[in-house]
Amino acid sequence: MDNIIKVLIAKPGLDGHDRGAKVIARGLKEAGMEVVYTGLRQTPEQIVRSAIQEDVDVIGLSILSGAHSYLFPEIMNRLKKADRSDVVVIAGGIIPEDDHKKLKELGIKAIFQPGTPISKIVDFIENEVQK
Amino acid sequence: MSKEDIDKLYKEWKNNKFDKTAQRFGERKKEFKSDSNRTVKPLYSPLDIKDLDYTNKISFPGDYPFTRGVYPTMYRSKLWTMRQYAGFGNAKETNRRFRYLLEQGQTGLSVAFDLPTQIGYDSDYPLARGEVGKVGVAIDTLADMELLFDQIPLDEVSTSMTINSPASILLAMYKVVAEKQGVSSEKLAGTIQNDILKEYIARGTYIFPPEPSLRIITDIFDYCSKEMPRFNTISISGYHIREAGSDAIQELAFTIADGIEYVKAAVDIGMDVDEFAPRLSFFFNAQMDLFEEIAKFRAARRLWAEIMEERFKAQKAKSKMLRFHTQTAGSALTAQQPMNNIMRVTLQALSAVLGGTQSLHTNSYDEAMGLPTEDSVKIALRTQQLIAHETGAADTIDPLAGSYYIESRTDHLVKEARQYIEKIDELGGMAQAIETGYIQREIQENAYRLQKEIEKKDRVVVGVNEFIEEGEGKNNNLLKVDPTVEKEQIKELNNIKEKRDDKEVKDALTQIKKAAVNNNNLMYPIIKAVKAYATIGEISDALREEFGEYEAQYI
Numbered sequence: 279m280d281n282i283i284k285v286l287i288a289k290p291g292l293d294g295h296d297r298g299a300k301v302i303a304r305g306l307k308e309a310g311m312e313v314v315y316t317g318l319r320q321t322p323e324q325i326v327r328s329a330i331q332e333d334v335d336v337i338g339l340s341i342l343s344g345a346h347s348y349l350f351p352e353i354m355n356r357l358k359k360a361d362r363s364d365v366v367v368i369a370g371g372i373i374p375e376d377d378h379k380k381l382k383e384l385g386i387k388a389i390f391q392p393g394t395p396i397s398k399i400v401d402f403i404e405n406e407v408q409k
Numbered sequence: 410m411s412k413e414d415i416d417k418l419y420k421e422w423k424n425n426k427f428d429k430t431a432q433r434f435g436e437r438k439k440e441f442k443s444d445s446n447r448t449v450k451p452l453y454s455p456l457d458i459k460d461l462d463y464t465n466k467i468s469f470p471g472d473y474p475f476t477r478g479v480y481p482t483m484y485r486s487k488l489w490t491m492r493q494y495a496g497f498g499n500a501k502e503t504n505r506r507f508r509y510l511l512e513q514g515q516t517g518l519s520v521a522f523d524l525p526t527q528i529g530y531d532s533d534y535p536l537a538r539g540e541v542g543k544v545g546v547a548i549d550t551l552a553d554m555e556l557l558f559d560q561i562p563l564d565e566v567s568t569s570m571t572i573n574s575p576a577s578i579l580l581a582m583y584k585v586v587a588e589k590q591g592v593s594s595e596k597l598a599g600t601i602q603n604d605i606l607k608e609y610i611a612r613g614t615y616i617f618p619p620e621p622s623l624r625i626i627t628d629i630f631d632y633c634s635k636e637m638p639r640f641n642t643i644s645i646s647g648y649h650i651r652e653a654g655s656d657a658i659q660e661l662a663f664t665i666a667d668g669i670e671y672v673k674a675a676v677d678i679g680m681d682v683d684e685f686a687p688r689l690s691f692f693f694n695a696q697m698d699l700f701e702e703i704a705k706f707r708a709a710r711r712l713w714a715e716i717m718e719e720r721f722k723a724q725k726a727k728s729k730m731l732r733f734h735t736q737t738a739g740s741a742l743t744a745q746q747p748m749n750n751i752m753r754v755t756l757q758a759l760s761a762v763l764g765g766t767q768s769l770h771t772n773s774y775d776e777a778m779g780l781p782t783e784d785s786v787k788i789a790l791r792t793q794q795l796i797a798h799e800t801g802a803a804d805t806i807d808p809l810a811g812s813y814y815i816e817s818r819t820d821h822l823v824k825e826a827r828q829y830i831e832k833i834d835e836l837g838g839m840a841q842a843i844e845t846g847y848i849q850r851e852i853q854e855n856a857y858r859l860q861k862e863i864e865k866k867d868r869v870v871v872g873v874n875e876f877i878e879e880g881e882g883k884n885n886n887l888l889k890v891d892p893t894v895e896k897e898q899i900k901e902l903n904n905i906k907e908k909r910d911d912k913e914v915k916d917a918l919t920q921i922k923k924a925a926v927n928n929n930n931l932m933y934p935i936i937k938a939v940k941a942y943a944t945i946g947e948i949s950d951a952l953r954e955e956f957g958e959y960e961a962q963y964i
Contacts, residue, residue, distance in 0.1 A: 292524035292540050294613020297653045297740070300853055301860050317963045318613050321536065343524055344780070344890065348539025374779040374887050391744040392777050393873040395864045 305396035322352035444698035453813035484803035496521030521545030529949025651694035654856020662829030686728035704818035706764025746872035
C-alpha cells in the first residue's frame with residue numbers, strides 16, 4: 279500500500295472553474311494514484327493543512343483566475359514553514375508564460391498548459407516522487 | 410417523387426454505390442460521430458425528415474415554435490448585437506475599454522466583474538486578496554458603477570452584466586447610475602445573468618442556498634415587470650455547462666430544465682407567466698461542430714416554445730420566444746499555436762449567426778493564456794463585422810432550414826433533450842437533480858470522455874495532438890492587470906466609507922434583513938442601501954445573516 283502516490287488536487291482562491299481539476303483528478307486515479315480533491319474556494323492555509331493531514335506526496339494547484347501571483351507564494355511559504363517542502367507542487371490552468379520563471383523559483387516543479395495530456399502529468403509525477 | 414420512390418432509390422444508392430465504394434476505398438474513420446457522440450450518417454435525404462411537419466415543428470420566423478427565428482425579419486432589419494465581454498482592473502480602466510469598444514463599432518456592453526464582486530465580498534475582504542480586478546472589474550459601491558458608466562449614455566446602449574448571486578445589488582446600482590444620468594428605469598435595456606442554478610452546476614460563484622437564491626430571483630422578476638420592463642431579468646445559461654464539459658444535448662437539456670425551474674418558482678409565488686416570461690433570456694455556447702451547433706440553437710427555440718405552451722400555458726407569443734446570447738467556446742481555445750484560435754472563433758461565430766442568435770461575444774485568440782489585449786479583442790470584434798457584412802450569412806433568414814441534415818439533427822436534439830428533461834422531472838426538478846449530484850456527474854463523465862478522445866487522437870485538435878510544432882504557444886504580449894489595483898481599490902473603498910452617512914447605511918441594511926425575513930421584495934431596500942453607498946459586501950452579509958451560505962458537495 280505504501281508505494282501508492284498520493285495527490286491533493288486543490289483549487290486556491292475564488293475561481294470556480296474546476297473542469298480541469300476534476301478531469302486531472304480522475305486521470306491520476308485511473309493511473310493508480312490516490313487522489314483527494316479539495317473543492318472550490320480554498321485558502322492557502324486550508325490547502326497546506328489538507329496536504330499535511332492527508333500526507334500527500336504531490337499537490338496539484340489549478341487556477342484560471344490570475345490570482346496565482348499572490349496565492350502560490352502563500353502556499354509555498356506555508357509548506358516551507360511546516361517543513362514540508364518535500365511535497366512536490368505542480369500547477370495548471372491559465373498561467374501566463376511570463377510568470378512561470380518566478381513561480382518555479384518558488385519551488386513549483388512544473389506548470390502545465392491547457393492541452394497537456396494526462397499521461398504527461400502522470401509521467402512527471404512518477405518521476406518526481408521516488409517510491 | 411413519392412416517399413416510396415425516394416426510399417427505393419436511396420436503398421439502391423446505398424447498397425450499390427455507397428457501400429461498394431466505401432468497401433473498396435475504406436472510410437477515414439471507423440465511425441463518424443457528432444460532438445455529442447451521436448452517429449453521423451454518410452448522407453441525409455428527404456427520408457430523414459419525412460415525419461417532420463413544417464407547420465408545427467418548423468414554421469416561419471416570428472411564428473410558433475420559432476424554429477426559424479424569433480423575429481419575422483431577423484438580421485434583415487437589425488444585425489445581432491455585437492457584445493464583447495470586458496472588464497479588468499478598476500472601473501476607470503474598464504470604462505476606457507468600453508469606450509474603445511464602442512468606438513470600434515461594438516453595439517452593446519457586457520460587464521465582467523472580478524470574483525470578489527461576483528461572490529459578494531468587498532475588495533478588502535481577506536479571501537479577496539490577489540483576486541481584485543483580475544477576471545473582471547472590481548465593484549464595491551455605487552461610486553465604482555458611476556465611474557464604470559461615465560460618459561456612456563445608458564438610454565442608448567444595452568448592458569449585459571455577468572452577475573448571479575449579487576445580481577439584485579448590481580441591478581440596483583445600474584438603475585441608480587442611470588437615474589443620476591437622467592435616464593429613467595423603464596428605458597433601460599440590458600440583461601443580468603442572475604442564473605444561480607448553473608452556478609451550483611458549473612460556474613461556482615454561489616453564495617446562498619438554492620431556496621433563498623430562487624426567491625431573490627423571483628423578486629427581481631417581479632420588480633422588473635413593474636419598474637424595468639425592457640430589462641432581461643435573467644440569462645439562463647448553457648454556456649458554462651458546456652464549458653464544464655457537457656455535450657450539446659446536455660447543454661440544451663440542462664439549460665431548458667433550469668428555465669423550467671425558474672418559471673415554476675415564479676408561478677408558485679403567484680406570478681402570471683405572461684407577466685415575466687417575455688423578459689427571460691438565454692445564453693448558449695458555440696462549439697466546433699458547426700452543424701450540430703446550428704441545430705442546437707434551432708432546437709432550443711422550438712423546445713422552449715413547446716414547453717412554455719404545454720407546461721405553463723403561456724398565452725403571449727413573447728412568453729414562448731427563446732431569445733439568446735452566444736459566446737464562442739473558451740474551452741476550444743488552445744494555448745498551442747494561438748493564431749489558430751482566430752479560425753476557430755470564426756467558425757463558431759458563424760454557427761451562432763446561422764442559428765439566429767440575438768447577440769454574440771467572440772473570444773480573443775490569446776485567451777487560453779491570459780487576458781486579451783486591445784488588439785486581440787479588436788480582431789474578435791472584426792470577425793463578427795466580417796460575417797455580418799461580407800459573407801451574406803445575415804441576408805436571408807435561417808438559410809440552412811430544409812437541409813436534410815440540419816432539420817434531422819434539430820429534431821433529434823429536441824427529442825433527446827426531452828428525454829433528459831423527463832429524467833430530471835422524475836428526480837423532482839432541476840434543484841433536486843443538482844442536489845443529488847446527477848447533473849454534475851453527467852457533465853463530468855462527458856468531460857472525461859472528451860479528454861480521453863483527445864489523448865487517443867480519436868478527436869483531432871489542430872496544434873494540440875496533431876500538426877504539432879515545437880516551442881509554440883509563447884505569447885508575451887498579454888494584458889497585465891496593474892498590481893497596484895487592489896491597494897488603490899481598497900483606498901477608494903475606505904474613502905467612500907468615510908464620506909457616507911453611516912446611520913443611513915445601517916438603517917438600509919436593517920431594512921434589507923427585515924424584507925428578507927418578512928418575504929417582502931428585496932429590490933426596494935437594496936436600492937435604498939445602494940444609494941446610501943452601502944458596499945456589496947455589506948449588503949451580501951445582511952442577506953447571508955438571514956439566508957445562510959451554500960456548501961457544495963463534492964462527488
